[in-house]
Amino acid sequence: MKVVFAGTPEFAAVALRSLFEAGFEIPLVLTQPDRPAGRGMQLQASPVKQFALAHGIPVLQPLSLRLDSRDPERAAQAKAAHEALSRLDYDVMVVAAYGLILPKSTLDIRPCINIHGSLLPRWRGAAPIHRAIEAGDLETGVTIMQMEEGLDTGPMLTIESLPITPQDTTGSLHDKLAALGGRMIVDALRRYGELRPVPQPDEGVTYAAKISKEEAKLDLSQPAEALARKVRAFNPFPGAHAQAGGVTVKIWKAEPVEGVGTPGTVLQADAQHGIVVACGQGALRLAQLQKPGGKRLPAAEFLKGFPLENLAFE
Structure with missing residues (x-):
C-alpha cells in the first residue's frame, strides 16, 4: 500500500517510523507549520517533519485544509494541498495527532484512518491521555478508526487496551500508547482488506478537552487523591x-497520604518525611518539586534551597 501520512508531534512520529520500517511506501507527509520553540523561540520543525526529511519523504505544511477559509492565504494553501493529494497515487491516508481538522473535501479524496490514543468512544478529542489519568481510569488504549466529519466518531477497525498504573504520568503513558499505535497501524494496514468497521457504541461517550495552563494550578481544597492524579496528568x-x-x-x-489541616498548610517539611501539605480531604506528599529557573529536585534537596517554615501553599 502507498500511504500518505498526516501528523505532527512525537506520538505521530513513532507511527510514521513504524510504517517506514515496515516497508510501506510513503509518497507524502503532511504536518503542521514550523513553530517557535525553546528559550530562543526559533522556528522548529515538528518531530514528524524531522523524520520525513531525514528519510527523503516530501513534506507539505499547509496552515489549513479548509477550502472555504476566509483567510486568503489559508484558502490558497488548502487548495494547493488538495491539488497535490488529488494528483498523487496513494491508497490511504493515515492520521495521528495532526492538529488540523480534515474537512469532507479531504476525506473524500481517499480513505482516511486515524490512530487515536483512547478506548473510543471514551475520550474523544484533543487530550485523551491527560484526561484518562486525571479521571482515574484504570485502563486506556489505542483505537484505529475510519475517519468521518465528526470529532473521533468514525467506525472502529481495531482496538487494544493497556492498564494505567499508579505511577504512570502523561509522559510515560504517551510513550506506551505511541508504541502500541505504531504496531497497531502496521498490522491494520497489512490486514486492511479483511477488517470490518464496527460503529462506536452510543453509550460511554466522553470528551477530552484541550489542556489549558490555567487548570494546572492546584486547588488544594480538592481531595488529595484527585490532586495526585492531576500532578501525574499534567506531567x-x-x-x-x-x-x-x-x-x-x-x-x-x-x-496522597493521611493528614488533616487547613488546605495548603505544610504539615511536614523535612528530609525524613518530605513535604506534606494538607488538602480538602487527606494530604499530599510532594516528592519532586521545582522553583522558577531551577531544576527538578527531590523534596529533601528542594528544602535545602527553599525552606518552608511558616509558609503555606495556595
Missing part, C-alpha cells in the same frame, strides 16, 4: 503548580 505539560510564599512551585511527583 510533563503543563506542569502542576501551587504558590508558596509568593513563589510558583511546580510539582512533578506527589502521592
